[in-house]
Amino acid sequence: MIKDFKRNPEMMEDKANGIIEFNDIKDFALDNILECGQCFRWNDELEDGTYIGIVEGYLCRAKFDGTTLTLETNGGGRDFWFDYFDLKTDYSNIKSELIRNDDRIEPAIKAGSGIRILRQNFWEVLISFIISQNNNIPRIKKCIEALSVKYGEYLGHFYGRERYAFPLPSELAESSINELEGLKLGYRCEYILSAAKRYLTEGAPSGSSEEIYKTLMSYHGIGTKVANCIGLFGLHNLSSFPIDVWVRRIMHDMYGFKENDIKGMQNFAKGHFGELGGIAQQYLFNYYTKKE
């Protein structure tokens, strides 16, 4: 069975880019969504405030004027992008519920009030967050771009650059440590290769969130934090609460935890933010990484 994620060959050959519009969009800001650390392939912001991204093999230029989201894209279709940007979810409710439970989070929500948790491809998230460990966001992006250029499908010239899809599982699984070492991935080469091979045969983990979490952690190179990121961004498991160095600082500064009391932070998030933990975490992370 093929575990590669789906592509739409007919659309890919349609070089005339289509326009898709979504009207009356609230609680939405492209910079918040695309620069809050959840995705790594929206890396060009043009002078007019539009962003260029590559999503599941589709090219996209996104523009938002405050009410209407306009996408120039060569594929996916309306339903795909509606889902990707999580437009069905009412974030006004989520935000007021978070503030009702804890007014300390209000400044973070104000600072990133247009954040939405994208519904991204699991496989891409799996590999991207393996790369993220002990790394910074600009370099994570470079690593992923290098992988895509070397192993991903060439998609064409789009807004000033050659664009490549994120590699398919098979494309990475057929590579080698030797080959990967040229891409500045450091010691993560082995993690990436073994994850690709494993994903190709096993596919995405299933079962209860406990079981999923356990399966993810059994990948070499995935620990608690990365597993939580994959759960949150790759499976839309909103109760995930990834704790990295930034969140540790936040939990120390804003909530009085000792910096290394990860367990306490995790329990607090579970009890305090519950099913919205992942979204709370994202407002907080964005707030702290952006200020000064």
Place this chain on the structure above:
DNA sequence: ACCCAGGTGGCTT
């Protein structure tokens, strides 16, 4: 030269 980044694995107490 050092410290840090969306940490983890492995080894030692």
Place this chain on the structure above:
DNA sequence: AAGCCACATGGG
């Protein structure tokens, strides 16, 4: 269970 440390890379 908790505390170290190395790990590869590049920017400050």
